[in-house]
Amino acid sequence: MRRNDTFSLGPAIPGHTLRAVAIGVAVGAAILLSAPVGWVVVIGLVCAVGAVWPQTAGVWLAAAGAGLMLLLNEPHPARAAVAIAAVHLLHVLASLTSVIPMRAAVSLRALAPTGIRFAWMQGIGQAASLVVHLLPRGPAVPFAVLAGAGASLTVGVLAGRMLRAQRSHAFSPPDSHSAHLAER
Structure with missing residues (x-):
């Protein structure tokens, strides 16, 4: 390569965007799952620590906190759908942030297979959750x-x-x- 050569990724996002999305998903899920304010703050802080330092597994802990909020409330299909989507998305984002540096640029084309797998698994998981809620008790x-x-x-x-x-x-x-x- 020469100095005047350039490398084009196409449409891309910075690596820190994935971390910001993880924090937003964790806090949003906690709010939608009717978590007390203290829990929302704790989940947000734990996720922020995990987003900055992925080796602490804070994003995964925030996903566990979202799952715990589901267990602490009455069962409801909408709450279950939010928890399934949030926990899965936090898992995906935690996996990505553990290997993508904060200042790196990530091609949207490179994220497409992950997005497709996420959509397929969400379809299956959400359908299974709905079927379980429809079963007679x-x-x-x-x-x-x-x-x-x-x-x-x-x-x-x-x-x-x-x-x-x-x-x-x-x-x-x-x-x-x-x-x-x-x-x-």
Whole structure:
């Protein structure tokens, strides 16, 4: 490259914009989830610390605070939708801010795959949340709880088997031919 060469990213945003969005999402979610004023301030401060110093995991802690605010109030589909969107967006922003420097320029084209994945997962998560809210309530255990427990158990068993198979393959004893060569 020469001095007069330029590099064009196309439309881009500064890295500090992602941090500002994270703080705004955390505070907005806390307000929409009816958090007491003290909690809104704490969530905002924790998120700000995490935005400036990503290694403190403050943005993730702010997401946990938003989830906690959902648990402290009566269940409502709108509140659940806000919490699902906010916690997911805070997770995405925390992941991005941990690898993107504050003064870097981020191409919007580079953020597009992340935005598409976010939209897909939000569609699935919001639909599942709405279905759970529409299930009848009663003294029996809802089908969704049983299905979720079964799915978690299945994933856990399959993951354990896959990891065990990989591990046993990695530590298998040498075959007889290579052992024979080693003896010579």
